Amino acid sequence: MGSLNIGIVAHVDAGKTSLTERLLHHTGVIDQVGSVDAGSTQTDSMEMERRRGITIRSAVVSFTIDGLQVNLIDTPGHPDFIAEVERALRVLDGAVLVVSCVEGVQAQTRILMRTLTRLRIPVLIFANKIDRGGARYHELLDTIGEKLTPHRLAMSTVTDPGTTTARSLPLPLSEGKRAASVTDLLADGSDAFLESYLTDPTHLTEHDYRTELARQIRQARVVPVYFGSAVTGQGVEELLDAIKEFLPPSDGNASARLRASVFKIDWAPSGEKVAYARVYSGQLTAREPVDTYRRGRTDEVIEGSGKVTSVRVFAHGTTTHETVAGPGDIAKVYGLAHVQVGDQLGSPEGLPSGGYFAPPSLETVVGAAQPDQNAQFYQHLLRLAEEDPLINVRRNETDRTISVALYGEVQREVIKGLMLDRHGIEMVFEETTTVYVEKVEGTGHGLEVIWQNEFPATVGLRIEPGPAGTGVQYRIEVEPGGLPAAFHKAIEETVRHTLQQGLYGWEVVDCVVTLTDTAYFSPVTSAGDFRKLTPLVLMTALRTAGTTVHEPVNQFEVEVPDDTVHAVISRLAAARAIVDQCDTHGPVSRLHGTIPASSVHDIERQLPGLSHGEGVFVSSLSGHRRTTGNPPTRPRTDGNPLHRKEYLSHVLKRV
Structure with a gap:
């Protein structure tokens, strides 16, 4: 019957992981339902997740519903780990949004629903905890309609809500007054269905209603709401039926070019990197070379390659088996030592150009409590950043200080705990600060002429403001053939890298940089000469133009x-x-x-x-x-091309 990739998303403590356990139990994957409090769940496999009772990293489990292979991704609920949720959303065919009948629609719930709606991902809502004191039915439905989506449709009712005897009862679609209200909802998305109803309401069967409902759910127009309890199992059977009936199975051409997306990085017990990838088209085969594509910090596409040594596809629970991964499969891929989260394998087609959620806006300087551990601490931190690239590890090459970007305090404590659990290193954090950006004020020029500087090269650059939200735009006014392609590439890459630190040390955004002059002397000049000279020229132009923080x-x-x-x-x-x-x-x-x-x-x-x-x-x-007042600054980590003597000492290794 094919396969289906779904995500379980929710505000923290809504019961996502408990629901995952119940789904696995109902489908025969596990004999006993695990407990979040006891740390015995399938998807919270990290020691810290078990200890804290929260999901930190996305986890994949697999089960079948009447022959349909379902890969389920359990995602974190705390806002500090929203980047982990984003990576999961990129590979989903549908989602189950869990809402607590007690706590109701919370801030994170609304953010998640807005994102799912924007991405047009089909959604089923599971209203959990009907057996808990304070559980609400009609009030929660009203809140869902008001705060999440006006196109919600209750698929079950509840008897004795808020008690241990609470039961979830399915609601038909085509009976009495219920048929009229369901028709009103479906008619917004189908004139043909409305016409059929008006012609002869008695002609439409329950099957007709469910067929039209399935079509509109798959178009992300209507959101069904199922009530139940992950703890008692109430409503879970109906949710499983809905997953099979209403969410769209994966499609893709196995004979087409390979396209797969990496959404998670993990490590085998041997220390080997493991990439979790969802295949969209083609086939991912062991012992075969594969091209990789990723977006750089300034949105350029970076190409690479590697050789896959093993492909293991999820088949039953958390177990995998060695096989060829085809469209719809989620696979654990071994052998790609340099692969990163967000990479696309096989083809750059459809490579995302931006995030669904905002990047971290906080930053802090970190270090090992024992100074003699700082060298190995930095390497371990880089490895942690491969699992979560948005923590953006930076090291100042002058004073060797290390900084990371964060969403909040909980994420900080988790990083600290992971470093201690995995490597036995106690981390210390300085005060958390805000991550600012710089914007260009005017137009500035910079020029360094061959034989009149320390490098056998000429570079001229102009910088000026660009439209908001456009990042760094790079243009060429010189004759492209007047310079080898490798030299052009070196200049552009260096421009983009240099602008990560402006006059005040913050990343420069929304600007246009134009290459106005070039020259070189063959065979003396190398690409390295252009890489070393370009920061001096660009900072001269930037200083002339001026920036604001x-x-x-x-x-x-x-x-x-x-x-x-x-x-x-x-x-x-x-x-x-x-x-x-x-x-x-x-x-x-x-x-x-x-x-x-x-x-x-x-x-x-x-x-x-x-x-x-x-x-x-x-x-x-x-x-x-x-900002107002004196602009905040950040220490430089680039050798300081604003100060010529200091910079040249850095790049030429002078004493």
Whole structure:
């Protein structure tokens, strides 16, 4: 029957991992349901996950439903690990969004649903914990309709919600008043279905309704809601039926060119790198060479190659077997020593150019508590960054300090714990700071002429502002044939690398760099000469143009009780937030606006106390705004091409 790749996504503690266990039990993969609290679940395999009771890294398990092979990816729920969720979303055919009937729709739930909607990934909602005290049915459905999607459809009802005897009962689609309400929902996406209903309502059968519902779910137009309990198993059988009936199975041509996406990096007990890849087309075969493609930091495509030594496809639970991986398969791939998360194997077609979620906006300097361990600590940290590239490990070659990018405090504690568990190294963190960017103010020029500088090369560059959100655009005004292609490549790559640190040490974004002059002397000149000279020229141009420092800003929405609005607005103002809109709906008010990313954590921490514990805060990176006062700076790690003598001493190894 083919295969299907689905993800389980949710706010932390909604019951995602427990639901995964119950699905595995229902499909005969495991004999006994594991417990998150006891650390006995299939997908939380890391020691830290078992100890903390949270999912940190995505995990893959496999089961079958009446012959349909389902690969299920259990993802983290905590916002600090949103990058791990993003990597999983890229390889899904559908998703199950878990919502707690007790806690309801939470901030992370809304962020996830918005992303799934934007990506047009078909979604089933599983309303979990119907047996827990405080569980709600009608109120939760209303909240889902208001905050997640207006096109939601209840597929079950609940008797005795909030008690241990709670039961989930399926709802038909074609009976009585229910048929009319379902028709209203489906008619928005199908004039033909509406016409059939108006012509003769009695002619439409339950099968007709389910067929049309399946079509619209697969188009991500309608979201069915199933109520149940992962702990007792209520509603899980109906959810399994829905996964088979409503989510679209994988498709792809096995005879086409290979295209597979790497979404996770792990390590075998022997220390060998293991890449988790979802195959879209073609076949992934052991003992065969394979091309790799990835996006660089400035969106350029970087090509590579390697030889696959082993391909193991998920078949039953967490077990795999050696075979050829075809379209729809998720495989563990061995032998690609240089592969990274986000790489595409076989073909660059469809290679993503940007993230679904904002990159980390915090940074901190790290080190080993024992200074004599710093060398091995850095190597271990680089290896950890292969599992999570967005932590962006940077080392200052002058003072040897190391920094990492972070989403929040929980991620910091996890990195610290992983370093201790895996390598026995105690980490220390300095104060967390915000990651800023620089933007070009005017137009600047730089020129270094051959034989008038330390390198046998001429480079001239012009830099000027570019449209917002366009990154670094590189252009050539010289005759392309006047310089070997390798030299052109060296200049462009160095330009993009150099702009990762502007006048104040922050990455320069949204600018246009134009190559205006070139010369070389054969056979003396090498690509290395252009790589060493270009930073001096570019920084001269950048200094002439000038830059301003901008801080990351989040767009936010706050929902609070009406009687707490004044206190919340005052606290937002103190956090340098700007409230653009305030809407009141009965006893609830919603505030919209922008807030510095550096203030988000404090607001999230203080909001419960300001709002009787009822406030909801949702935010996402919306851009940057210029800082006021003295621009913040970051120590340079590039030899400092702003200071010629210091830079030349660095690149020429002078004393």
